[in-house]
Amino acid sequence: MRELPAFRSLRGFLDWCHDQGQLLTLPEPVNIAHQMTAVHRAVLETGGPVLRFDAPTHNGQALDIPVIANLFGTRERVMAGLGVSDETLDGFAAFLAALRAPTPPQGMRDALSRWPMLRAALSTRPVLQRAASVQQVVHTGDQIDLSRLPIQTHWPEDAGPLITWPVVMTRPHGSDPQEAALYNCGVYRAQMLDGQRLILRWLAHRGGAAHHRSWARAGQDMPVAIALGASPGLLLSSALPLPETVSELTFSGVLSGARPRLTPAHSIPMLVPADAEIVIEGTVSPSDTAPEGPFGDHTGYYNAVEPFPVMTVTAITHRRDPLYLSTYTGRPPDEPAIIGEVFNRLALPTIRAQIPEVRDLWLPPAACSYRMAVVSIDKRYPGQARRVMMALWGMLPQFSYTKTIIVVDDDIDPANWDDVAWAMATRMDPSRDVMLLSDTPMDYLDFASPQPGLAGKMGIDATNKLGSETTREWGRVMQMRPQDIAFASDLLARHTPKGAA
Template sequence: MRTLPVFPDLRAFLVWAEAQGDLARLESPVDLRHEMTAVQLAALRRKGPILRFDAAHRQGKAARMPVIANLFGTPARVAAGLGLEPGEVPAFGEFLAALRSPAPVEGMRDALSRWPMLKAALATRARVLRRAPVQEVDAPPDLTLLPVQTPWPGDAGPLITWPVVITRPEGSDPAQLARYNLGVYRAQVLDADRLILRWLAHRGGAAHHRSWMRSGQPMPVAIALGADPATLLAAALPLPETVSELTFSGVLRGARTEVAPARTVPLMVPAQAEIVLEGWVDPAETAPEGPFGDHTGYYNAVEPFPVMRISAITHRRDPLYLTTVTGRPPDEPSVIGEVFNTLALPVIRAQIPEVTDLWLPPAACSYRMAVVQIDKRYPGQARRVMLALWGMLAQFSYTKTIVVVDRDINPRDWDDIAWAMATRMDPARDVMILDGTPMDYLDFASPREGLAGKLGIDATTKIGAETSREWGQVMALDPAHEARAADILRGIGR
């Protein structure tokens, strides 16, 4: 299935990217405060290469290690992180959908054809190492030694932006990797040995934190910095709560995940990461987090979140520090979201078969708006699809606008969408508004924190009881005449 090599760690991916001419080494000094953000975003908007900053500094003080940025700044590199060429992503999405809900086996031939699926399942079994590359050096538990960015002028301070935060529920055994959660949560550096973990209430890390709070015990936490591409992408995927990102990363990587026991906390950590932070979260300790620039394009409000006290830092002998920037799209998370959109489509179609395509516009913060193409067969079907998306799939609970179109409309073309809305939608009949539904509290447009309305727009052709008028006929040229026109224009060089 994979056409690219397995990338066991971040540096293997960087070697591959450099061989493709897709990595740039920057020798010019670049300040970690604000200036690096401008360079990252400029490179991303030009669909530029991975950046390696070899002379990063904080207001004149040189960083102790190189900084890697814009890792997944193009859809092609996100696909490569999965071991795929861009054109192979849809088929991989079909495979992941089948892996989640495999059909019954029908005979030996069918069983043998499932070998790739069986191999993928076996790849979820982690391998425990006694000696891990990420533990080559036991460093002082001092966060000031890391080249942490302060991305935006209004930010409260240095912010770790690509942390893979590793937790498990209270009462679980450290060896039960299937119960682990990996999440990419914002981590504000407070001082040398404290940082704030900003996990939202619906995320796995927050659920684990609540279990430890109920027991009154401190919670062990580890943070992997500079993990391999598969681990990074697994941590960012909206997987079901019953699926551990740590074990699922083996499916994405095409090879078993390697872990090792942490030094000072009862957790397993990715053995091939560049840096690991270990520590504890006290059930009663919080601190005001923020403000920081967010994916909405606004600074978020200051709110209390749990504090992690660092007990150990381990890293490779020559570590690399991985960073990113979050802001109004386009940014790196929105590029990752484009590829995840393609991966998620087969899963969505398994739940709602009449969906033929779906687009989450990156400019709409990647999830707050969806344009859905359906194979319409009966009256009211567009509304059923809207309600199914909002109610059946957790990742769409924060999608506040859904536009449904027919198969002849390209859901990724704003001109097509606008034409469908202008000619197939009546505001009084085809607009559905819901109130008091869940919403990301970062949505400042919401009248109440955490609750907002939903807007559904049926821009499909109306059939049956949906209309009492004869519907218009879409104009179209004869395809043979269009082909003839193309030949004529080629003849005059146009």
């Protein structure tokens, strides 16, 4: 059962954050070029509140639209955006795993026990509205000017203003605009090229790129809608590793606790979120591209300049008093890294469903969330650690970008570097237990790769060796007897002064 109110909009979530003492309003002028990023990062690194910048400026000019930042700057707010608490997060993770591999109910009692799941599924059906707050103000033609939005320039060597929390909505060629279940929603960064054009950076394996290819094959412009300041449910749904058969747009109803409200776009054949703050509408041609970047990225480096599709804006619609949601990406910690910590727990039941011997998994945030994984297993036979490595690399698209996998036994805590270092020092031999692969898929942003989008991977087997894996007598872990531990605890408790640490 949902413990939080339904968050239909960003504003509803901000009201909840305010009530929790998690919203800080800054009335002083703050420049959207570089200064705002510095303030945001300082607050995020201390686990601070959501920020509302009421007086954003650029080139000495005041901008009319307040900026919201650090929305998901803590694990608690990420979980609240998912509609769960720390106690119910694992249950939600099991629900996501069931989406990938649903099992038929075993009788009426089992069916009734799944009623929360069924109710959540029903909440994905969108409601169509003809009048929407996001279209209270409409700009078309010569009125379109992206520079009126407080789009940040985050880092000193960035190529220009960059939209960092856009929900980019596309649909495949030949689909009915009313079929919201066919829509793809992705968080792809968007560079402002000029007042009426954006560059959309989507990688080839992403849903938006796949839809673009379908329109390009037909030789037609693709309609695209970008929701800014969407509900937390839609924002996180667009970032979740959902099954390809599940639409992020419709699934956002599960996270929001209410059926998503959609409305026809003003200038293109698309549906858009009725409760968003701002929507940018436009088209992407089959072939028009422009050099995107460089921009500071989650790796902590500036990425290389590459060509990506250009979107021509046909309309900008917004509320009468819109808010602009923004974030920065950089070397962790940043918001994507914090979101990744929560998504780590969400992925575990899905992984266990396909690789049952997995006991725990940790994606170190400092390793850009997914570039490295430490996984503990219930090891039972020789070669099992290598099988798990290969299964992980091939399981989810995210793991195809994982450079290094370290496999440990289930007596090791994957999130404890001391434990992992001990296992690597005592259970791993580099000449036997390191597996190297070459020419595998890799994130284009990884400039360390020998070729763009193509790189190697390393698997490290830091498990105890069994059977044919070793010819030597294997060591035994030293452990104290439980009765001796209990004796020591009792003895010290009787001789420790009250109140002493």
